[in-house]
Amino acid sequence: NKDTFSWEEYLKETSSTPAPPSCFRQSRIPPSNDFKISMKLEAHDPRNSTSVCIATVMGLMGTRLRLRLDGSDNTNDFWRLVDSADIQPIGTCEKNGDMLQPPLGFRMNASSWPMFLLRTLSGAEMAPDTAFKKEPRKPAQNGFKPGMKLEAVDKKNPYLICPATIGEVRGDEIFVMFDGWRGAFDYWCKYDSRDIFPVGWCSLTKHSLQPPGNSVTLPKSLQTPPPPPSSSSPTKPTRRSMQSPYRLSAPLPPLPVRKGVRGRR
Numbered sequence: 121n122k123d124t125f126s127w128e129e130y131l132k133e134t135s136s137t138p139a140p141p142s143c144f145r146q147s148r149i150p151p152s153n154d155f156k157i158s159m160k161l162e163a164h165d166p167r168n169s170t171s172v173c174i175a176t177v178m179g180l181m182g183t184r185l186r187l188r189l190d191g192s193d194n195t196n197d198f199w200r201l202v203d204s205a206d207i208q209p210i211g212t213c214e215k216n217g218d219m220l221q222p223p224l225g226f227r228m229n230a231s232s233w234p235m236f237l238l239r240t241l242s243g244a245e246m247a248p249d250t251a252f253k254k255e256p257r258k259p260a261q262n263g264f265k266p267g268m269k270l271e272a273v274d275k276k277n278p279y280l281i282c283p284a285t286i287g288e289v290r291g292d293e294i295f296v297m298f299d300g301w302r303g304a305f306d307y308w309c310k311y312d313s314r315d316i317f318p319v320g321w322c323s324l325t326k327h328s329l330q331p332p333g334n335s336v337t338l339p340k341s342l343q344t345p346p347p348p349p350s351s352s353s354p355t356k357p358t359r360r361s362m363q364s365p366y367r368l369s370a371p372l373p374p375l376p377v378r379k380g381v382r383g384r385r
């Protein structure tokens with residue numbers, strides 16, 4: 121199908137290479153997703169990470185779960201991997217001598233929390249211990265290099281995983297640039313972030329992968345290397361240099377438009 125995104129063709133088109141799988145804090149063989157919709161589990165509240173709450177599985181995609189904290193509204197759903205350290209079986213909190221907390225923005229009076237908890241858990245289907253997978257260890261060091269390709273969660277639209285490029289590396293941090301989106305969704309994160317995946321992850325785990333946006337991508341043959349960074353200004357990727365640290369050399373022939381890419385909304 122010509123309209124679906126193919127890494128193989130895209131890597132050729134952009135003459136780029138994937139970041140080696142060893143760079144990522146992800147299992148070499150992705151874990152299976154043994155959760156089912158409506159199962160309950162314990163999760164750290166993303167807005168208040170010291171508190172552990174009850175969450176319900178609202179959706180499944182690849183090795184990820186769409187979670188909603190019980191007692192919260194439907195506008196704060198979040199995504200976690202089945203091998204995330206942020207989730208655990210019901211009962212873990214109590215076993216550790218801790219107490220389950222109402223989520224930030226609990227929609228009832230705080231005094232009704234104990235009864236709410238009781239009702240929430242009675243008769244609920246709890247996710248089995250075996251569904252929770254051990255979090256992989258972090259790679260010993262930051263092995264990413266500028267220009268390497270990867271798949272990354274779009275933090276502004278966290279249900280999306282999209283093709284991306286390493287823009288810059290600084291210590292333990294990497295700059296993730298989303299291909300074809302002119303910098304609007306780019307972010308810095310740690311090299312061992314759980315939100316980044318090796319090329320092929322989505323296809324392997326049957327997660328959908330967004331095609332790149334349609335802002336200009338220059339073939340390497342039309343690019344010139346950037347000037348050496350001046351000591352006064354630390355290099356920050358510019359809007360123009362979306363896909364790689366290379367810039368337009370001018371004048372340009374009309375660009376071929378890749379098929380099947382949507383306009384930016």
Ligand code: MLZ
Pocket residue numbers: 274277280282298301305330383384385
């Ligand atoms: N509103 C946009 C989402 C863009 C996602 C970009 N991810 C890097 C759309 O629906 O096209």
